Amino acid sequence: MATVPISLEFFPPKTPEGVEKLRAVRQQLYALKPEFCSVTYGAGGSTRTGTFDAVQEILNEGVDAASHFSCIGATRASVREQLQQLQDMGVKRLVALRGDLPSGHGTGGEFLYASDLVAFIRAETGDAFHIEVAGYPEMHPQAKNPQADLQALKAKVDAGANGIITQYFFNADAYFRFVDEAQRAGIQVPIVPGIMPITSSSQLIRFSDACGAEIPRWLRLRLLELGDDVEGIKAFGLEVVGRLCQRLLQGGVPSLHFYTMNQSQQVVFLANQLN
Numbered sequence: 647m648a649t650v651p652i653s654l655e656f657f658p659p660k661t662p663e664g665v666e667k668l669r670a671v672r673q674q675l676y677a678l679k680p681e682f683c684s685v686t687y688g689a690g691g692s693t694r695t696g697t698f699d700a701v702q703e704i705l706n707e708g709v710d711a712a713s714h715f716s717c718i719g720a721t722r723a724s725v726r727e728q729l730q731q732l733q734d735m736g737v738k739r740l741v742a743l744r745g746d747l748p749s750g751h752g753t754g755g756e757f758l759y760a761s762d763l764v765a766f767i768r769a770e771t772g773d774a775f776h777i778e779v780a781g782y783p784e785m786h787p788q789a790k791n792p793q794a795d796l797q798a799l800k801a802k803v804d805a806g807a808n809g810i811i812t813q814y815f816f817n818a819d820a821y822f823r824f825v826d827e828a829q830r831a832g833i834q835v836p837i838v839p840g841i842m843p844i845t846s847s848s849q850l851i852r853f854s855d856a857c858g859a860e861i862p863r864w865l866r867l868r869l870l871e872l873g874d875d876v877e878g879i880k881a882f883g884l885e886v887v888g889r890l891c892q893r894l895l896q897g898g899v900p901s902l903h904f905y906t907m908n909q910s911q912q913v914v915f916l917a918n919q920l921n
């Protein structure tokens with residue numbers, strides 16, 4: 647089976663203990679030689695300092711780092727200022743997103759969609775950044791229909807995105823179909839599957855319901871059956887996600903992007919299993 651590059655995603659910790667723990671987790675994960683590590687960005691800029699600090703630490707550790715960057719609620723002036731800050735830090739990669747604000751909050755910003763953000767970044771900074779955008783093999787929950795969502799994805803690529811990282815999924819066919827349809831629509835950039843390790847059923851079910859990722863019935867039932875058996879859930883999760891990764895590799899994916907949830911154990915195990 648072919649081996650492919652991997653990338654790793656972290657979120658900015660909220661406490662000094664979390665920052666310390668993430669440093670240790672990163673050191674364990676660097677053994678996997680990731681192509682880059684990315685750090686998420688809270689909607690409305692809520693985690694800006696934590697995100698940029700973590701990105702700077704990763705760069706200082708000698709690893710390529712991508713800052714996620716969401717535009718909901720942002721103004722052109724605030725985005726311009728942050729792009730300058732990121733360039734001054736030496737950042738060369740962005741994951742450009744619209745983001746979500748808690749329901750009830752208006753956007754109040756000058757960007758409607760991620761495609762507007764990508765176009766703005768290109769207009770302001772030319773080719774200074776390699777830009778990834780988000781793709782949804784099982785459709786973004788707010789899209790009118792899959793075709794409209796595909797057109798929204800194409801708009802992001804046409805605006806200048808270099809690559810796509812997908813929302814996680816547990817059905818490999820959804821990914822392969824999505825790639826076929828994207829290519830037929832003229833999207834030629836790499837589409838990297840996002841991989842979510844399974845470590846807790848309640849967290850996974852909550853996340854998935856919110857972001858529109860489907861947990862197949864057989865998987866949901868099995869997780870519910872395992873209840874509070876944390877070790878059982880982890881072992882079962884490794885088997886399920888390991889098989890998913892194998893199918894993706896056999897299908898010729900360009901790379902794998904792991905949502906680490908700031909933990910190393912499952913990702914190290916999965917990556918080693920896949921060699």
Ligand code: FAD
Binds near residue numbers: 743761789
């Ligand atoms: P868009 O591409 O703007 O799409 C949003 C919705 O609008 C879609 O339903 C789309 O179909 C529709 N749409 C787009 N353009 C048009 C148009 N012209 N007309 C009509 N409809 C349109 N969130 C964070 O807050 N921080 C993060 O760090 C973060 N990282 C992520 C990383 C990855 C890899 C992924 C997959 C998601 C991430 N998210 C993050 C979540 C993301 O912000 C949400 O899914 C958000 O709801 C959509 O963001 P987007 O960039 O895909 O938006």
